Amino acid sequence: MKRQDYLSWDEYFMGIAMLSAQRSKDPSTQVGACIANHDHKILSMGYNGMPTGCSDDEMCWEREGEELQTKYPYVCHAELNAILNNDGGSLKGTSIYVTLFPCNECAKAIIQCGIKEVVFMQDKYADTAGVIASKRMFDMAGVAYRQYIPTEKTLTLTF
Ligand SMILES: Nc1ccn([C@H]2C[C@H](O)[C@@H](COP(=O)(O)O)O2)c(=O)n1
Ligand SMILES: [Zn+2]
Numbered sequence: 001m002k003r004q005d006y007l008s009w010d011e012y013f014m015g016i017a018m019l020s021a022q023r024s025k026d027p028s029t030q031v032g033a034c035i036a037n038h039d040h041k042i043l044s045m046g047y048n049g050m051p052t053g054c055s056d057d058e059m060c061w062e063r064e065g066e067e068l069q070t071k072y073p074y075v076c077h078a079e080l081n082a083i084l085n086n087d088g089g090s091l092k093g094t095s096i097y098v099t100l101f102p103c104n105e106c107a108k109a110i111i112q113c114g115i116k117e118v119v120f121m122q123d124k125y126a127d128t129a130g131v132i133a134s135k136r137m138f139d140m141a142g143v144a145y146r147q148y149i150p151t152e153k154t155l156t157l158t159f
Helices: 009-021 078-085 104-112 129-141
Strands: 032-036 042-047 095-100 117-122 144-147
Touching (some): 009 078, 078 104
Antiparallel strands (some): 032 095
């Protein structure tokens, strides 16, 4: 008889997004994303981080203060990194698994590259204009979004 406690596709793709988030150097919010197609193939992954060539050690990671001294103008979001990390093939009709609901800038990129489904874990910025705008754009553009339903399964990774 086959194993019964294997990961579902949702658990697998969200698990990859969660693992990717652990690469983030952001001290307050680590976000991961994983893009998969209808054949359950993973096409790309990403996490929030500074652009290539912009040193993680030299850039600011502050949330507050003079804008140019915060992380916000510089950090590349997990979803955008996952889209840009894709190796040239089409992302049309794919699903993006992301640990935090996409902001409006990532929502535009998600729509423009043809991703058709967003599966998110947290929505802690649901009340912000950015996330409200994302949902408005997804609704208009026919991008489905659904919250990942936690399964309480625990997986221990020992490195
Ligand atoms: N959907 C999102 C939303 C945010 N991020 C990144 C941008 C920042 O690095 C961090 C948020 O920081 P906070 O304001 O919570 O201190 O998360 C992302 O990658 N994707
Ligand atoms: Zn974003």
